[in-house]
Amino acid sequence: MSTTNSLKMDKPTPDSLFDTSTQGIIGKPLDRKEGPHKVSGAATYAAEYQIENLAYGVLVGAPFGKGKIIGIESDVAKALPGVIDVVTDFNTFLTAPAQGLAPKAPQGVENVQYFGEIVAIVLAESFEAARDAAQQVVIKHEAADDGRYDFEALKGEAEKPAKGDIPPHYSQGDLEKAMAEAAVTVDSTFTTPSQNSAAMEPHASIATWDDSGMLTLHGSYQMPGNDVEQLAAALGVSKSKVRIVARYVGGGFGSKLGIAPESVAAALAAKALGRPVKAVMARQQVFDATVRRSNTEQRIRLGATADGKLTALGHETLTSNLPDDDYFEPTGQATHFLYSAENREINHDIVRLDWLLSGSMRAPGEAVGMLALEGAMDELAEKLGIDPIEFRKINEPEMDPEKGVPHSSRELVRCMDVGATSFGWDKRNATPGTRREGEWLVGIGMAAAARSNMLQPSEARVTLSATGRATVETDMTDIGTGTYTILGQIAGEVLGLPLEHVDVELGDTNFPTAAGSGGSFGAGSSGTSVYLAAEAIREKIAKAMGVDVDALTLKDGHAIADNRRVPLGELAGEGMVAVGSIKPGKQEKETTQSSYGAHFAEVGVNAVTGEVRVRRMLGVFAAGRILNAKTARSQCLGGMTFGIGTALTEDLIHDPRNGKLVNRDLAEYHVPVNADVPQLKVEFLEERDIHANPMHAKGIGELGISGAGAAIANAVYNATGVRVRDYPLTLDKILDGLPAL
Ligand code: MOS
16 A cells, blocks of 8 residues: 655655664765666667657758748658658647747747757658658748847846746845945946757657557656646647656756647647657757757846945846746846945846747856856955955844845855865966966966755655565656666665665656655755655564664664564555655745855966966865765766856857858867866765755756856956856957957
8 A cells, every 4th residue: 555655845855764773874975776788788868769660750950030931832842752741830820939938828939039949841752752742841931120139229128027937136225325435346247148058869759649648758857747747738638648757868958848849749640630749859940949058138236335335236137038928037136145245235127029938047056156256256356465265254144134044054264274275276366367388377266065955745655575685666757867876876776775675666647646846956856755655664664673763773674672673574564655746835935945156166277379378276165965986076067067168169140131040060069078177076064054044055057057157267267357248258258358468
């Protein structure tokens, strides 16, 4: 019989089973459970399922910006060998939102919102035939004459967006007055461009309908539980008629939080054809028609007393999105709680543009917000003549500076101190442009890291079988983050099983609904559901042993109590099953929860060319209990690498005439490659957060990027004396300001 063990985080949970359990696998740097499947090619990604009678679909995008389709000529395409059909019935073929958790009213693709929006799918017996025919489809259209494509020209028309996860406008005290009265001030404007998540695996779906009208979609998605709802809404069917399978996901970074057009196109085409359809987006289509991170313009105002106490803090941001979309990049998310200052103004306004939808990309908010805030902090520290670390310590808030509630746990100061020692911060010359090695100017910089910690409702089922093995089942995903491994470790630790004796089944909406992978809440949320399910099974084991649960030791597949040592399989009988269910509660309001860290970077800037090379980086992080030291470290390495791209190379360019993305592939949109990334060092501090969840773990997936790029920009300033506030820091922006050779 299945039991449900539910917990709502209304109170802190000071007692963790992990502090008394004896299996000893939590936190260990264990290898990924699914690693051998991946490196041997046995892991099946969405497009790789071998399904009989499959038709191949290739998507067609609108070759114009905002406007209207007046006809689609597909006779030539349909006549080509191997071509089955071209689906262009856009009264039923809906463009679903690529993101946004609420399903939206269907929109016919007769009205095109942005350049490249998917408007047709060509179906053929082979991929090659479909791709060839897709080139022959002619979209006749009228471009609208009121298209809005130029951010610079339209930024005067910014509006206040609808309320998002954080209020778009926040004000406390009198910022203007505090700025006027401050001994030292900074008023700097930073800009960041649109960005693409650039996950390795492109968006891909195989849609199969069965005779009962049930759709199975093998897709590459981060949050199957939500995606099922979006897909069902887009198709106009009940969510009970849709199943999503996403066992392996080759990265997402936000771009796969919501459904993308290929899933809807494949599902509609499969329905029309009466056979399964596969649709894989080409890399250029992933750029054109999934989601981007918004460009930003951020004004930071800081005012301080002569001894470095912040009295004024302003962070005002412009971002961009489509006319009807609610989402805005919450750049001020960490600014709300990172530093004390009595007078505060944190505003987000939005410029309505007919560019590709903007949405969440890794660390939405902090990833670009901290590029500005942490750059301005460096500027003010210099003006004050105070060391940047010392300056941050002076402004360390006792409590949340806006809500007046305590931090659940906060080790920013210790991260900076440990990092400073490890990195050799004392060797930094505060005067910029003074360290030179041949033709290289060398400098070091630092920035704080912070990423809000969140908990989302999540459920998982754990079964202990008569063989003594345990199975974890949940529709949680592993998007490269290590979920398979940590969920196995959690169940194994609580049940006293080695990791090899725990099977983990993920990414199938037939399993209990999980939080999904997003917002760095995956491990804490889905991990707690597994912990709770295993806790319930532990109680069943105690009962079967006839002892109090507190008298029970579970280790190496045995229950030990009362001088007895019994194999778990014997106690399991027909099998023991429990569901764990976690929900957020009062703790998220009664405490401010965030993971913290400190980034350190050393760069060389070529004195002749202005080229920036990152020489070394260190990130010191405190994110509560670390569940697996290896996969956690990999998350941070990935985040810091993201930071290098953000700081130095990534720049998605929109044609101001029609919004078309100009550099829509990985040859022209520059993510860091091996040669750009030096040895990165990651250190974790011991920390527990009893307000986050009973595992005492906080989020880590997006912590590594938050602040990383600012440390690099601050190092470039230290190396050269050139302060670039227009990201990325390409050599053309640095060259003119370099000291004479
Ligand atoms: Mo993340 S941008 O919430 O996948």
